[in-house]
Amino acid sequence: MSVRMRARQVWRLLIGAAALGLFVPVSANAADGYYELVPEQVADDTYVFLGAQENFSFDNHGAISNTGFIVTDNGVVVIDTGPSRLYGEAMRAAIADVTDQPVVQVYITHAHPDHFLGNNAFEDVPIAALAETTSAIREIGPDLASNLYNLVGSAMRGTTAVVPDAAADTENRVTFGDHELELVAARGHTASDLMVFDHSTGVLFAGDIAFHDRAPTTPNADIAAWHETLAATQQRNFKTLVPGHGPVVDGGEALAQTGDYLTWLLQGFEQAAARGASAAEVMFLPLPERWAALAVEPGEYRRSVSHLYPSIERAALERDGTR
Ligand SMILES: [Zn+2]
Known part of the structure; x- marks a missing residue:
């Protein structure tokens, strides 16, 4: 059997399975x-x-x-x-x-x-x-x-x-x-x-x-x-x-933990912006032990850099410009 034929059969099986999925009524069992x-x-x-x-x-x-x-x-x-x-x-x-x-x-x-x-x-x-x-x-x-x-x-x-x-x-x-x-x-x-x-x-x-x-x-x-x-x-x-x-x-x-994290996050961003750090640099800063231990870190921290840092960096640059 050629590789191409085998691939086609696999593809057909996949489509068949998808079609079955479509026609099985969705029930609590399916959810299970x-x-x-x-x-x-x-x-x-x-x-x-x-x-x-x-x-x-x-x-x-x-x-x-x-x-x-x-x-x-x-x-x-x-x-x-x-x-x-x-x-x-x-x-x-x-x-x-x-x-x-x-x-x-x-x-x-x-x-x-x-x-x-x-x-x-x-x-x-x-x-x-x-x-x-x-x-x-x-x-x-x-x-x-x-x-x-x-x-x-x-x-x-x-x-x-x-x-x-x-x-x-x-x-x-x-x-x-x-x-x-x-x-x-x-x-x-x-x-x-x-x-x-x-x-x-x-x-x-x-x-x-x-x-x-x-x-x-x-x-x-x-x-x-x-x-x-x-x-x-x-x-x-x-x-x-x-x-x-x-x-x-x-x-x-x-509540306290969430507040402490947000305080640390924002203070770190403000300090980094004041010394002119780029977003890429801030993204790869090592996290303190307390926050590195949280679930989904450091990924979530890096996402927060992309959400929050650009405007903080801009504000710092504008402050510098008026000096
Ligand atoms: Zn949520």
């Missing part, structure tokens, strides 16, 4: 092949699916952020839906193993693809977000979805950017069964970051305002606003904090 979601109970009625402390990859299928749910006598409240339709379906299957209560409300913390692209699996439920999050998903959601297809592959099949269809009520506390939730509008990690504070259990779902043992991501960050949010959040009387990435922890440790 990609996502093994085991809910971890963090408080009464409160569960978290912990994401991998990694970058997006074909191996983790994009499941790198934390999602969660609260079981009440008036239905289940879901916080974030993960990176794909299949992830969202796996969430629903895992929730159904915990409770017979139906999912009645979804909250989306912010418009990053690892947090909302599971919305496809919750289209029968109100999906609420802050107004700016909703408009960002409407505008750039399709691009974020196709980008994630490139990064994680077939686990994304059937995933589209479903736009939230409800507004998060940040004026009044909302009640589900005996759980009283405060929806907190914040900003800093992105232009609009929603936190969900359950006053009944003291659990604060902080979204990506808090990263824990994982380097914070900064593509849409306003660092000064982020620090303000972190300081205000430390003042809140929460007991347990669920960060957007990393282990759940009692107290404010994850």
Whole structure:
């Protein structure tokens, strides 16, 4: 058999497999092949699916952020839906193993693809977000979805950017069964970051305002606003904090760690700009031990150089020019 014929047969097999994938109805079982979601109970009625402390990859299928749910006598409240339709379906299957209560409300913390692209699996439920999050998903959601297809592959099949269809009520506390939730509008990690504070259990779902043992991501960050949010959040009387990435922890440790990292990051950039360092030079500076130990370093640090350093460098050059 010629090499070319063999290649053609392999190709035909591949196409056949893809076609099969297309015609198998998407079910919780199909989702199981990609996502093994085991809910971890963090408080009464409160569960978290912990994401991998990694970058997006074909191996983790994009499941790198934390999602969660609260079981009440008036239905289940879901916080974030993960990176794909299949992830969202796996969430629903895992929730159904915990409770017979139906999912009645979804909250989306912010418009990053690892947090909302599971919305496809919750289209029968109100999906609420802050107004700016909703408009960002409407505008750039399709691009974020196709980008994630490139990064994680077939686990994304059937995933589209479903736009939230409800507004998060940040004026009044909302009640589900005996759980009283405060929806907190914040900003800093992105232009609009929603936190969900359950006053009944003291659990604060902080979204990506808090990263824990994982380097914070900064593509849409306003660092000064982020620090303000972190300081205000430390003042809140929460007991347990669920960060957007990393282990759940009692107290404010994850907030403090995120703030310390951002302070170090910005001070380093400002010092480097003052001595005229190029972005390429800053990118390959060795990280102090404390920060080198975080998950996804030094990659995330280097991404932050590309996000944040150019404007800091420009400002330093302009200051020099006026001397
Ligand atoms: Zn995230």
